[in-house]
Amino acid sequence: MIEKRPLLTVLTHIFLILGVLMVALPIWITFVGSTHEAERMLQKPIPMWPGDQFLNNFNSTFFGAGSHGDSAPVWRMMLNSLVVALMIAGGKIAISIISAFAIVYFKFPFRMGFFWMIFITLMLPVEVRILPTFEVVANLGMIDSYWGLTIPLIASATATFMFRQVFLTIPDEMLESARIDGAGPMRFFWDILLPLSRTNIAAMFVILFIYGWNQYLWPLLITTDSDMTTIVMSIKQMLESAEQTPEWNIIMMTALLAMIPPIFVVVAMQKLFVQGLTETDK
Amino acid sequence: MASITLDNLTKTYGNTEVLHHIEGSINDGEFVVIVGPSGCGKSTLLRMVAGLETVTSGEISIGDKMVNDLEPADRDIAMVFQNYALYPHMTVEQNMGYGLKIRKLPKAEVRQRVEEAADILEIREYLPRKPRQLSGGQRQRVAMGRAIVRDPQVFLFDEPLSNLDAKLRVQMRLEIRKLQRRLGVTAIYVTHDQVEAMTLGDRLMVLNGGYVEQFGTPIELYERPASLFVAGFIGSPAMNFLPASAAAGIVTLENGVALEMDNTADGKTTLGIRPEHLVLSQDGPLRLVVELLEQLGANTLIHGVLEGTDTQVIASMNGVQSIEAGTVLSFDTPTRDLHLFDGDGKRI
Numbered sequence: 001m002i003e004k005r006p007l008l009t010v011l012t013h014i015f016l017i018l019g020v021l022m023v024a025l026p027i028w029i030t031f032v033g034s035t036h037e038a039e040r041m042l043q044k045p046i047p048m049w050p051g052d053q054f055l056n057n058f059n060s061t062f063f064g065a066g067s068h069g070d071s072a073p074v075w076r077m078m079l080n081s082l083v084v085a086l087m088i089a090g091g092k093i094a095i096s097i098i099s100a101f102a103i104v105y106f107k108f109p110f111r112m113g114f115f116w117m118i119f120i121t122l123m124l125p126v127e128v129r130i131l132p133t134f135e136v137v138a139n140l141g142m143i144d145s146y147w148g149l150t151i152p153l154i155a156s157a158t159a160t161f162m163f164r165q166v167f168l169t170i171p172d173e174m175l176e177s178a179r180i181d182g183a184g185p186m187r188f189f190w191d192i193l194l195p196l197s198r199t200n201i202a203a204m205f206v207i208l209f210i211y212g213w214n215q216y217l218w219p220l221l222i223t224t225d226s227d228m229t230t231i232v233m234s235i236k237q238m239l240e241s242a243e244q245t246p247e248w249n250i251i252m253m254t255a256l257l258a259m260i261p262p263i264f265v266v267v268a269m270q271k272l273f274v275q276g277l278t279e280t281d282k
Numbered sequence: 283m284a285s286i287t288l289d290n291l292t293k294t295y296g297n298t299e300v301l302h303h304i305e306g307s308i309n310d311g312e313f314v315v316i317v318g319p320s321g322c323g324k325s326t327l328l329r330m331v332a333g334l335e336t337v338t339s340g341e342i343s344i345g346d347k348m349v350n351d352l353e354p355a356d357r358d359i360a361m362v363f364q365n366y367a368l369y370p371h372m373t374v375e376q377n378m379g380y381g382l383k384i385r386k387l388p389k390a391e392v393r394q395r396v397e398e399a400a401d402i403l404e405i406r407e408y409l410p411r412k413p414r415q416l417s418g419g420q421r422q423r424v425a426m427g428r429a430i431v432r433d434p435q436v437f438l439f440d441e442p443l444s445n446l447d448a449k450l451r452v453q454m455r456l457e458i459r460k461l462q463r464r465l466g467v468t469a470i471y472v473t474h475d476q477v478e479a480m481t482l483g484d485r486l487m488v489l490n491g492g493y494v495e496q497f498g499t500p501i502e503l504y505e506r507p508a509s510l511f512v513a514g515f516i517g518s519p520a521m522n523f524l525p526a527s528a529a530a531g532i533v534t535l536e537n538g539v540a541l542e543m544d545n546t547a548d549g550k551t552t553l554g555i556r557p558e559h560l561v562l563s564q565d566g567p568l569r570l571v572v573e574l575l576e577q578l579g580a581n582t583l584i585h586g587v588l589e590g591t592d593t594q595v596i597a598s599m600n601g602v603q604s605i606e607a608g609t610v611l612s613f614d615t616p617t618r619d620l621h622l623f624d625g626d627g628k629r630i
Binding site: 171173174176177178179180181182183187191192195196198 | 332333334353354355356359360361363364365367368369370371380381384385432
């Protein structure tokens with residue numbers, strides 16, 4: 001839209017700036033909080049400008065024994081979170097792209113039945129099936145392991161559905177042409193389908209990585225060993241350290257660190273991400 | 283190189299039979315065009331030959347081999363699709379060589395064959411490009427190149443020119459014909475465009491509603507159409523159809539005009555006359571009330587009605603003509619250019 005109305009321009013800018021401020025203020029406070037000593041954070045008013053303790057806080061948080069010395073160092077938590085997020089994103093993409101492939105390109109009895117069964121699981125998120133799932137995982141001895149943290153979260157109706165839609169936009173002639181060229185089903189999958197879905201895979205990866213990174217309830221249930229905790233759940237645990245004042249500087253630093261990998265993933269894959277969500281033509 | 287035999291082919295989808303007992307044989311090196319209106323089953327028939335559709339009953343043979351149950355890749359065919367179906371993420375070179383790569387030919391040989399085909403089609407400079415960087419005509423060439431490199435026994439074309447503009451279509455039509463002659467490969471070509479069909483085909487198979495109406499050379503189809511459908515489909519502008527009744531070698535039109543014809547037809551018939559066979563003649567029996575002229579430069583189409591009836595008739599005359607609307611013109615047609623069809627639309 002091209003319009004030359006100065007008042008409108010000023011107004012839209014005011015609203016945009018207000019919006020940016022509303023989003024940025026909590027992050028600023030988090031950053032400021034991570035640069036002061038613990039004592040300063042308990043005094044009124046809370047500081048609005050950075051202090052000089054950033055490196056100290058970083059060292060004691062990232063490598064130290066954590067808040068009050070009762071949790072794993074944050075690098076360990078970040079590693080756990082990273083492994084969990086990557087396994088969830090990778091696993092979800094691998095499984096759902098293969099199921100979408102089966103549903104779109106193969107004719108077998110009850111094909112649509114299977115599709116709807118997968119689709120219906122959208123109504124059963126982890127929170128709904130949490131008790132039976134916990135029991136299964138516990139019986140399989142997967143508590144306090146990466147497998148236990150990820151496998152129950154891997155099956156994904158959303159991603160299956162999305163890949164199905166992507167495959168449906170690929171013209172049938174592509175498959176027929178590949179058949180005439182002599183490509184079998186798996187060859188077609190690797191040589192044609194995967195490269196054509198590249199941007200969609202990237203978009204899915206960004207969404208699922210953040211989904212995995214932000215998991216809270218399930219890791220809370222399934223981990224008892226502090227070496228297996230993920231960073232998102234441990235922030236909450238730091239707040240609840242019984243009968244002790246929370247160390248806000250450490251908590252803020254942890255929160256700040258927890259934000260970095262998702263931001264990195266989004267920024268690194270932004271171009272593919274936007275293409276994958278908007279591109280409809282194959 | 284190979285001949286193709288279609289033996290009593292039938293195709294059904296569910297309970298609907300879409301192709302009925304198709305018979306025909308295509309000689310080695312022949313260019314056969316399957317032509318018909320949309321929905322007549324022509325693409326289905328081609329896809330059955332390609333192996334992309336299953337055969338309900340009957341047999342397809344390529345060479346001496348029955349291919350009903352062979353995968354498309356094992357039939358030794360190559361197909362050019364309407365939308366080209368190039369792989370968008372591969373370069374032109376990879377597109378053309380993909381089939382050979384799958385057949386595990388040595389890299390050097392793949393490269394050599396791709397380059398040869400690219401030279402034939404004059405697309406060598408496009409080899410490193412992606413399909414999206416090419417124009418429609420260039421993509422068309424790549425699609426043909428992909429067919430050529432495989433050195434197949436049979437080329438199958440599924441309306442390959444319908445996405446091109448009119449001028450390019452005429453040009454590519456000639457090129458396809460030349461290429462097929464040069465390579466001597468048997469070809470089946472599907473189109474709904476009768477001009478394309480007439481100019482390309484050694485023989486035409488006219489399909490209507492899943493039945494073969496006629497299978498013959500373009501001239502046979504033009505001169506002796508086997509049915510009303512073929513008569514109306516081949517030739518432009520279309521043949522005039524005049525309702526008539528026949529008895530004892532005399533055909534009587536609606537307005538009572540009687541024409542002598544050498545046949546034994548009896549009862550309700552349809553008389554067919556091509557617009558270009560109506561010859562102006564002082565006391566010709568066919569009198570036309572002119573309604574409208576279409577000036578095409580090289581010739582003029584005269585739209586009118588048969589005097590005393592509502593039957594629309596088109597006559598084609600050479601050169602530029604100036605005739606007032608309402609004028610009555612008399613035409614004659616040599617007897618050999620009269621076509622008579624019975625009540626079921628079959629030629630008599």
